[in-house]
Structure formats: structure tokens, C-alpha cells
Amino acid sequence: MVTTVTLQPPFEYYWWVILIAAILAAAAIAIVLYVLNKYFHIFSKLFSKPKSQIKTPPAKLLYQIKEDYIGQLQQLSLAYGSRSMDKRTAYQRLSLLIRGFVKEATGINVENYTKAEIKAFGIRHLDNLMEEYYVPEFAEEERASGRDFVNSCNIALGVIRTWS
Template sequence: MDADPIYLEPQGYSVIWPVLGFFIIFGLLVWSVWIWLLTRAPESGDGSGSLPPAALLKLRRDALARIDEVEAAVAAKKTSPRAGHHELSQIVRGFVSKASGLKAETMTAADLRERGPAHLAQLIEEYYPRQFGQAEADPPSFARSAKAARDVVEGWS
């Protein structure tokens, strides 16, 4: 039984494999660029695009009026000191955001320490225990907090 060995002739490569490899590599490159763009550090709002003096003056008046309203509501016991501290924080952060372009409304205290003005970071850190602490903030500390908020708003240039 002497049989001749069977030889198969060479097979050609299909074009699908190089094309598939190209799309996989291209997809990985697009994905890595997309991840890089998403994880870039946010642009700092350094206040270079600040408001004109008249707009800043109106913004300051509005913020100070709101601080007075919140302080009066806490003094009249219509609002708790804890809720008052939340409102003061929102007022000051909103004022700074509009006045400077810094996204202070969404920044943590660590972000403010790193990229924001020092007096704003200090004020927000002072509010944290009164906003989120276990014990309710007392009304006398609220008067100091309202004055500190006024100082930040009045001193902003």
C-alpha cells in the first residue's frame, strides 16, 4: 500500500484579517485619545475675564441683600442655622463664579485651596462643620458666618 502523500496547495490570505486588525488598532487609538481628553485638568478660572465694574457692583449688591435675607430668616428662626450655612455657601460660591468665571459652585474645599482664592477656601472650610457636622450650628456662630460671607463679597475686586 504505497500511497502518494496528499499535498494541499497553499491557501491565500483573506483580506478581512488585515482590515480587521487595522480597525482594532484605529479603535484603540481613538479610545486612548478620548480618555486623555476626558481626564485633562480643567482650565483654571483666574478671573482674567472678570465683569465690568457696573455689573460687579450689581452682583455684589444682590449677594449682600441675599446674605441679609438669610441672616434675618435664621434670626427669626424661619430657617435653621444649618440650612442658613448651606445658603450662605451657595450665595458666596455663586457670587465668585459669576464674578470671576471660577467654577466655585462645584468645587470641593480641596479644589478651592488648590485653585481658588485663599479667603474663599478658608470661608468654605469654616462652613463645612456647620453644614455637615453632627451638631446643629448655633445662632451666634451664624452671625459670624454671615459677616465672613459679607467680607468675602465686599472685598472681591
């Protein structure tokens, strides 16, 4: 006895059913992420800028701070000119001086911040000043060879003198 079986065609999804399912899944994920962020503040910590209050010292104190760091920068430039230190060491000391000045002038301890984090503060001329010492301080000797340390010191002096 021969039996024939006829199979039904497989169940096919129409494109609009798949589209609706994808939209519902995306909406469900968005709602879950919104609720998690609302209660646990997950994403606000990831995308927030550094928070700090920039404290400007009184004009007399700022003048003293500026004069102190101008003197230190001039001594550093003279020490480099007399060949008592190499270029990398000089740029590292320049970095410390600039970061120390910013800390005293604004109250922000920028010693542990990266260049991008410092730029996020939006302090005028500070990002240009950091460009002067950042590459020579951390780069290999051949990348720092095109930089003139005395010129970098003069740029730093100009920024400190015009700091307000």
C-alpha cells in the same frame, strides 16, 4: 557497591549582584512609565490642578453682583435671626450664596467642586470663607454647635465687599 556523591554548594548571589538587578529593574520600570505617560498622558491627568480661566467682570457689573449678594446675605441673616430656619439649612443656603457669587464674579462654576479643589484655584479669601460654612453644612449637629451663623454671615459679607 557503595557510591558516594558529593554535592556542590548552592549557587549564592553576592549582594552586589542583587543590587545591580534591583537598579536595572527600577530603571526599566521608570522608562516604561515615562513612555506610557508621554504617549497616553496618564499621570498628567491625575496630578493636574483644575483648569479654568478666571474671568473678572467689568467693575460696574462686579459692583452690581456684589450689591445683589450682599442683600441676599442680609436677608438670609434676618431669616435665621427670626428662627424661620434651622442652622444647617441656613449654612446650606450660605454655601449656595457664596458659590453663586463666586460663579458670577469669576466665571468658575464651583458648585460641584470640593473644598480642596476650590483652594487649588488660589482665589484670595475664598478658602477662609469656605471654612466658615463647610463644617456646619455637612457635619453633625454637635460639631456645628460652636459656630455662630450671624458671625459667619458677617465674614461672608466682608469678603464680598472687599472682593476685587
